[in-house]
Amino acid sequence: MLKYLAKRILYVMPVAFGVSLFCFLLVHIAPGDPLTSVLPPDASQAMQDELRKIYGFDRPLPVQFGLWLMKALQGDLGTSIATGRPVAAEVWRAVGNTLLIAGLATVIGFLFGCLFGFVAGYFRGSYLDKFASMLAVLGVSVPHYWLGMVMVIVFSVQLGWLPPGGAGPGGSAAWIWNWEHVSYMILPAITMSVIPMGIIARTVRALVADILNQEFVPALRAKGLMDFGVFKHVVKNAAPTALAVMGLQLGYLLGGSILIETVFSWPGTGFLLGNAIFQRDLPLLQGTILLLAMFFVGLNVLVDILQGLLDPRVRRR
């Protein structure tokens, strides 16, 4: 198991390096000079050169990359061109906010996805299966900004049960679990949960159907296990894959949904990315993407490790 762990982490190093390189080059791949957006249109050549020097854009690319990477490793992602604040702080705050609803959405999606998936897989071909599968398809295909707006109209505007948007009573999100704060999370989290719910439901349905078709199931019955006893085996067989899919979904959601976060004015990473793009704030964009990519890579390692823990067959690979 330790060897497996070390291997996983070793494998991920080049990936992390590649991702950083890509993020770094992003600024240079993007059309136009990274400085044009902050410079006044009539800026003199001397002023341009001056700024270029301040931002280090005059150095050779490999040197720039090295310096940038060193700083990034120390947690310095530069300053936002638009706000002048450190990128790292902005990104961390946004990540925290997104993590809040993305985590919640993943948990909701996982619970309901498993429920629908198990029911559909166990009663394959029945009306229950058709109903659960239909919900799953709806989940992945319904435009969720639309769903978000419908939710706001129903639960906030008409029923007045939940706030229509924003991240908390004080305007900012917090990991505080009282109703005042939680009420702000419910609508965006549910809206966000719909996709992982659908995907997990479909995965689990296929898994369960496949497991139930395997020969060890009659063999379990042959030794006297009843439905619940067999169910335990089905769950343990399905768990590694189901959890892996859940981890990946959490990874996608961490990228933040620009549309959902905009609909609910939720100050997360999607929101931040949207701003960075519209304002051509390249350091911010760079920093956000880098951090999210690292989160994703880290999550993948975590998922691999979890799978290794749960599935004895994986460990040997």
Add this chain to the structure above:
Amino acid sequence: MSTPQIPTPLVKIENLTVRFRGAQTVHAVNGVSLTLEPGKVLGILGESGSGKSVTLKTLLRLLPESRTDIGGKVSVDGRDVLALNPQDLADYRGAVTSMIFQDPALALDPVYTVGEQIAEAIVRHEKTSMKAAMARALELLELVRIPSPARRLKAYPHEMSGGMRQRAMIALALAARPKLLLADEPTTALDATVQIQILLLLRQLQRDLDMGMLFVTHDIGVAVEVSDRLAVMYAGQIVETGTVRELIRDPQHPYTKGLLAANLHGAKKGERLEAIPGAPPALTEPPDACSFAPRCKFVQDRCRAALPPAVQLGEGRVVRCILAEQALVAAA
């Protein structure tokens, strides 16, 4: 058909029919009757698709209930198997009758250790702690002579060789001290050398633990090796039964004769039963004539007109062929 001086049979199957519903109806078993005395081995011999596995699964009610029609009577150790309610059925499975599956790589759960799977069966049927069950699982692995059993207890199925997995499967089948062991081609998935070891082990365990065993195989050499009596199956029917000696020395049914002839030409153990020209019939209709007629050298008009009778030639010796009937009449 049984005679009074025989002890109460462990297994008594009377006129069993099994039919699968679906896009295509399959009449897999068509009127099988057999008995097995306690502590004896009945080999069920027949080519692939003749209904051997279905017959065994019926004894544990492992067939998909929703699309299977079962007729006839099945009793094991005095229980009416087809009438058991779900709780009694679960108590019966494993404890009275247990099964060794053909391919242990598929029949063991890949994500539980071998020890856990054996202990699970023990805990299911005996009021013991998990710890005591594990201790007994270790004893069972010793019983089936797995090398370094303590280590294997914690191994997952994929970490073992095919032969070791089958030994583990046997240990699992013995976990709740069954009276009847069903073995469904337990050596087919194994290498030839391992086959013999497993066969000898099974035979020895069956004797030592005094279990009855139904041993299914398509390999006549294997069947002869382990069985006291043989039943030859063709197209969902038993066409001939008798002791091993009777069947080998004096086969009556043309199908049995064909099987033996195919195996006498220098062939020994491991030979497949394919030397009779032609193929077994599709099982889409219940038989209304001799199923073997299209392949039979001795076929007569009568064979195609009606099901041949089950002719009783002696104590536990039955042949389903009109030739046997005619011979009997001629002798009388």
